[in-house]
Each structure stands twice: as structure tokens, then as C-alpha cells.
Amino acid sequence: MGVKKGQELTVEVTDLAFGGRGLVRVDGMAVFVDQAVPGDRVLARVVRKKRRYAEARTIEVLEPSADRVKAPCPYSGTCGGCKWQFLSYDRQLAYKRQQVSGALRHIGLMDGVPVHTTLPSERIFGYRNKMEFSCSDRRWLLREELENKEISRDFALGLHVPGTFHKVLDTRACLLQPEAGNRILDNVREKMKTSGLPPYGLRSHEGFWRFLVLRHSVAKDRWLVNLVTAGEETGVLTTMAGELMEEHSEIVAVVNNVTARKAAVAFGEYEVPLAGANCLVDRIGRHHFGISANSFFQTNTRGAERLYGVVRDYAALKGTETVFDLYSGIGTIAIHLAEACRRVVGLEIVESAVSDAVDNCRRNGIDNCRFVQGDIAESLSGIRERPDLLVIDPPRAGMHKKVLRLILELNVDRIVYVSCNPGTLARDLGVLAEQYAVREVQPVDMFPHTYHIEAVARLERRRG
Numbered sequence: 001m002g003v004k005k006g007q008e009l010t011v012e013v014t015d016l017a018f019g020g021r022g023l024v025r026v027d028g029m030a031v032f033v034d035q036a037v038p039g040d041r042v043l044a045r046v047v048r049k050k051r052r053y054a055e056a057r058t059i060e061v062l063e064p065s066a067d068r069v070k071a072p073c074p075y076s077g078t079c080g081g082c083k084w085q086f087l088s089y090d091r092q093l094a095y096k097r098q099q100v101s102g103a104l105r106h107i108g109l110m111d112g113v114p115v116h117t118t119l120p121s122e123r124i125f126g127y128r129n130k131m132e133f134s135c136s137d138r139r140w141l142l143r144e145e146l147e148n149k150e151i152s153r154d155f156a157l158g159l160h161v162p163g164t165f166h167k168v169l170d171t172r173a174c175l176l177q178p179e180a181g182n183r184i185l186d187n188v189r190e191k192m193k194t195s196g197l198p199p200y201g202l203r204s205h206e207g208f209w210r211f212l213v214l215r216h217s218v219a220k221d222r223w224l225v226n227l228v229t230a231g232e233e234t235g236v237l238t239t240m241a242g243e244l245m246e247e248h249s250e251i252v253a254v255v256n257n258v259t260a261r262k263a264a265v266a267f268g269e270y271e272v273p274l275a276g277a278n279c280l281v282d283r284i285g286r287h288h289f290g291i292s293a294n295s296f297f298q299t300n301t302r303g304a305e306r307l308y309g310v311v312r313d314y315a316a317l318k319g320t321e322t323v324f325d326l327y328s329g330i331g332t333i334a335i336h337l338a339e340a341c342r343r344v345v346g347l348e349i350v351e352s353a354v355s356d357a358v359d360n361c362r363r364n365g366i367d368n369c370r371f372v373q374g375d376i377a378e379s380l381s382g383i384r385e386r387p388d389l390l391v392i393d394p395p396r397a398g399m400h401k402k403v404l405r406l407i408l409e410l411n412v413d414r415i416v417y418v419s420c421n422p423g424t425l426a427r428d429l430g431v432l433a434e435q436y437a438v439r440e441v442q443p444v445d446m447f448p449h450t451y452h453i454e455a456v457a458r459l460e461r462r463r464g
């Protein structure tokens with residue numbers, strides 16, 4: 001008997017698949033079960049059926065795995081912000097390591113690479129320094145809210161139901177951000193609702209309020225508020241910014257990103273400063289960094305310190321080396337390595353990130369880094385210096401094939417590869433394995449309660 005869409009199954013989950021879902025075999029077919037982990041016996045409904053596999057959603061946990069804990073957040077199970085709150089932190093760390101070594105074996109086709117125990121996050125709640133909340137003209141209700149007729153359904157500011165673009169919860173508080181962020185979130189919600197301007201319709205593409213982005217400096221305990229809107233309303237926004245600065249002494253900057261694009265990205269075509277400064281300053285280790293509304297910065301500041309510590313150890317610099325920092329962002333890795341080597345050349349596509357990197361070097365009194373702006377696929381071959389070490393930290397999609405070829409042509413002895421996606425890490429290491437041995441991999445948990453994991457790999461060129 002085959003598995004059918006809509007069918008309800010009672011299953012005992014035996015394994016964990018990529019992406020953090022439970023896995024079980026039913027009549028020989030792999031069934032991925034959302035919101036379930038090994039050891040759970042659940043009632044699940046099949047929501048998708050393909051030729052080789054099916055996907056199911058947990059309806060009820062009949063017998064919980066011994067690894068389950070009570071999730072402290074009321075949105076757990078409905079919200080896509082974090083999906084593993086119900087799993088003990090020790091287990092999360094073990095599964096993350098398993099995801100990295102599984103990817104190396106199955107995607108990279110590499111056996112025997114030592115994958116160390118996951119380094120934990122110092123904080124497992126309140127660790128995120130950046131949160132993006134979406135606005136919607138239709139609020140998605142929790143199961144227990146469905147009967148409550150008092151709840152108005154025409155406004156939401158919050159996080160999405162996983163895998164959906166239009167189902168937005170009205171998130172009153174998110175445990176992943178520090179408490180002050182929740183007070184700001186609540187206040188902004190009230191101000192948006194009473195502003196007389198409509199929230200953006202995610203289907204109609206009409207309306208004004210699009211996103212609220214909050215950024216936090218851990219070192220200074222200060223906040224940047226970014227109001228992302230579909231147009232300009234200088235009067236309303238300036239008044240609101242002034243009130244927010246007055247009502248929350250921890251806010252030091254309020255900016256407005258304006259975007260007319262339909263794509264659901266909390267990024268403006270241009271930015272209007274509204275009140276206070278236009279960036280935050282945070283610290284990783286002993287270095288300070290300026291962070292503007294749209295620049296990339298690791299979302300777990302204390303975790304970043306740990307991550308860059310691993311990068312520094314794996315780089316094992318002696319002081320004479322030229323290092324290329326590929327995908328250098330605002331220069332955080334370059335600056336962490338600069339004092340231990342002769343020079344660093346950073347390569348980065350985003351113009352504002354490059355100018356932030358230059359400012360950050362100045363801020364930290366570092367004068368042996370330079371940054372080249374452009375797509376690495378084009379810029380890498382134009383650099384005159386010869387590197388002794390490559391540090392590579394690409395986005396989730398990993399490296400373009402052309403960049404991988406260019407890297408193989410560079411003939412460097414050592415590479416340190418930092419990745420936030422075990423799948424693309426394994427794929428890229430599989431290509432580099434033509435010339436390099438992967439000596440070790442260190443997973444670092446930057447994202448507690450999600451299945452995401454950062455990992456650092458140390459590669460050495462094969463001899464002979």
C-alpha cells in the first residue's frame with residue numbers, strides 16, 4: 001500500500017533529514033515529517049507526495065521523544081522563526097554536527113573527515129542582534145485565537161508561518177531577541193496601527209508599512225530601528241522616529257528604507273535617515289564595527305567571536321603571509337586576521353560593505369588591509385598579489401563554479417572555508433578535493449533553536 005496525499009499516518013520517527021525534519025520509511029518510501037524528531041511517535045498528515053518521497057506535517061505528538069523539552073515560546077510550532085525550541089539544546093548540538101558530517105559524506109562524497117563536537121552558543125535565547133518583522137493586512141491566527149472575535153485581523157507585524165510568504169503572525173514577543181527589542185516591537189506596532197497609513201498587502205501589493213528591522217549592538221546595548229515602507233511619508237515617519245527615540249533611551253538611530261519592489265526583502269532602494277545616527281557600533285573581541293541598516297553582520301555577536309576564533313586558529317598565521325578574504329563583507333574577518341599577517345586583500349560585491357570595511361579598518365587603527373569591490377568571479381583573477389592563505393565565507397548558495405575553478409588555479413597551500421550551509425559547503429569541498437585534503441571541520445552554533453549551523457573547514461593542498 002503506497003503513501004497518499006492527505007493520508008494520516010501514525011509513525012515512529014527514526015532519523016533526522018537535512019533541513020531539520022524527522023524521517024521515517026513507510027512502505028519503503030521516505031517520509032519527511034515536519035516538527036518531529038527521532039524517537040517521536042506522531043500522528044502526521046501527508047501534505048505532498050512525489051515519486052520517491054513524501055512530506056508530512058505533525059498533527060499530534062502521541063509519544064514524545066526523550067529529547068523533547070517544553071518550548072517556552074507560545075508561537076513554537078506555528079512560527080518559522082525557530083523550529084527546534086522543543087528539542088533539548090544538547091540534542092540540537094548533536095544533530096547539527098550530524099548534519100555537517102552527513103552532508104560531507106552524502107553530498108561531498110568525502111569519508112573520514114574529522115567533524116568536531118559543535119561549539120555551543122554562549123546564549124540560547126536573546127542572542128539575535130538583528131530581527132526582521134513583516135507587516136501584513138491579514139493576520140494569521142494561532143489555533144487558540146481562531147474563536148476569539150475580538151481580535152482584529154486586518155493588521156499583523158511579526159514573523160511568518162514556516163515556508164509561507166503571506167501567513168504573518170502578530171508576534172508580541174520573540175525570545176530570540178533581547179527583551180528591549182520586544183518593547184520596541186510592541187510600541188512600533190501601536191504607532192503603525194494608529195498612523196492612518198495601511199499595512200502592505202502581501203497578495204495585493206498595496207499599502208505602506210512593509211517591514212520593521214531591529215538591530216542591536218551587544219557591546220553598547222543600543223538599537224537601530226529601520227522602518228521599511230513602500231513610499232515616503234516624511235511627516236508621519238519623522239514624528240514617529242522622534243517619539244521612538246524619546247520613549248526608548250536605548251534607540252540611537254531610526255532610518256527609513258523605501259522600496260517599491262514587490263519582492264519581500266527588507267531592503268530599500270534608498271534610505272532616508274530619520275533621527276539620531278545612521279549606524280550602530282558593536283564589538284567582536286577587541287575590534288569595533290560600524291553597522292548600518294543593510295550591512296551584513298553575523299547575527300549572533302558573541303557567537304561571531306567564537307567563530308572568528310576558530311578561523312584564526314585554523315589560519316595559524318606567522319606574520320609574513322598575504323591573506324585573501326573572499327566575500328569579506330564589512331571586513332570583520334580581515335580585521336581579525338590583519339595583525340597576525342603581512343596584509344589582507346578582501347573581495348566583496350556590495351559597495352556599501354566595502355566602504356564600511358574601509359571605515360572599520362580606520363576605526364581599529366588597521367592599515368594593512370585593502371578591499372576590492374566587485375563580483376569575485378570577475379575580480380579574483382585581476383589581483384596582482386599572490387596569496388599564501390585563502391579565507392572563504394560565501395553566502396548560503398556557496399561558490400559559483402567559475403570561482404571554484406579560479407581558486408584551484410591559484411595554487412595556494414591552505415584554505416579556511418567558513419559556511420552557513422552544510423549542503424553547499426560539502427558540494428564546494430567535493431570540488432576542491434581534487435587538490436585539497438579537508439583536515440578538519442568545526443561546527444559552531446550561531447543559531448540556537450533553528451536547524452541552521454555554521455561550520456569552518458581547514459584545507460591543505462595535497463602534495464605530489
Ligand SMILES: C[S@@+](CC[C@H](N)C(=O)[O-])C[C@H]1O[C@@H](n2cnc3c(N)ncnc32)[C@H](O)[C@@H]1O
Pocket residue numbers: 296297298327328329330331332333347348349350353374375376377393394395396
Ligand atoms: C556570509 S557573508 C560573509 C561576510 C563576512 N565574511 C562576515 O563574516 O561578516 C557573504 C558576503 O559575500 C558577499 N557576496 C555575495 N556574492 C558575492 C560575489 N559574487 N562576489 C563578492 N562578494 C559576494 C555578500 O555581499 C556578503 O557580504
